[in-house]
């Protein structure tokens with residue numbers, strides 16, 4: 535029998551949250567997504583010393599299409615540091631400062647849900663894509679018994695890749711993956727890549743990105759045993775390029791499977807794929823995590839990045855690969871599903887699974 539969806543009880547009152555790095559590209563996405571969130575309420579905003587002591591409106595160069603939420607505009611910004619009131623903390627800090635501060639906050643009993651790279655491969659940190667490896671939150675539950683914990687969002691390109699690979703890994707097993715990315719400018723933060731470098735151009739290098747995709751995807755797709763996480767036994771080769779697109783990373787993927795599958799089998803695995811966010815009907819969960827689009831020239835960043843509020847991965851162009859078995863193209867919204875939206879979904883899942891206790 536198919537399990538019926540279960541909506542967890544809406545927390546009342548809302549759970550207070552802090553945003554670290556609130557003024558940056560990802561921080562702004564957090565602000566716009568959390569301003570009206572049914573479970574969470576922003577009560578603290580933090581950034582660098584440059585922004586401290588100013589209101590959020592004064593400190594931020596607001597770059598979102600939606601207006602700056604008035605209630606947040608007037609809030610003060612504090613310097614990011616260990617004195618944070620809310621137990622639940624979202625981090626979108628620059629990676630150069632995130633590592634020690636996030637560890638300190640976890641030691642002080644906070645649940646830190648982070649977008650930064652610093653702790654993603656730590657043995658006691660769940661690298662979470664809620665539809666793919668919700669069971670890895672067991673690592674977090676063990677840590678929370680002693681106080682606080684860090685839950686990390688993988689790198690934005692990795693999130694799109696593992697969402698498309700997970701149904702294939704579950705149904706057929708995966709042996710090898712080759713991926714070439716075309717990544718949006720917003721992935722480099724603000725002000726990011728200089729216009730004179732990126733206009734009329736492609737930059738075939740993004741520092742550290744290929745290594746992140748190759749290791750993080752194996753952690754997310756790995757299994758959890760009594761002794762901790764075992765990385766998935768598959769080989770990933772990534773080549774990452776920066777292209778002149780504002781939002782939305784496109785990825786051209788070839789994959790070899792352990793058991794034979796037809797194109798129809800693969801389409802069915804993607805269409806049927808659901809995870810705990812759909813089971814719990816979490817507020818930020820897409821109804822369908824993977825949307826297959828049939829057009830020969832799809833998916834495209836401008837046309838498809840906002841599918842299901844930017845939280846679904848859009849896949850297309852499935853065809854035979856003469857080197858590996860199959861190839862396809864995927865699209866992930868890098869600052870929504872790949873950053874702030876993905877992190878909020880991680881926190882919603884932690885709440886739905888009772889990790890924050892009654893009070894949050």
Ligand code: NAP
Nearest residue numbers: 555557558559560581582585626628629650721723724873
């Ligand atoms: P960003 O636009 O450069 O924003 C960085 C934030 O960190 C700002 O709020 C900034 O505050 C703050 N900050 C900088 N130096 C600081 C310091 N010394 N002390 C305290 N705060 C400091 O970067 P972003 O693109 O939003 O990325 C944020 C994090 O998310 C990074 O670790 C990035 O790797 C990761 N990430 C980004 C994406 C994406 O698509 N952009 C996707 C996934 C993950 P001020 O405004 O006061 O300087």
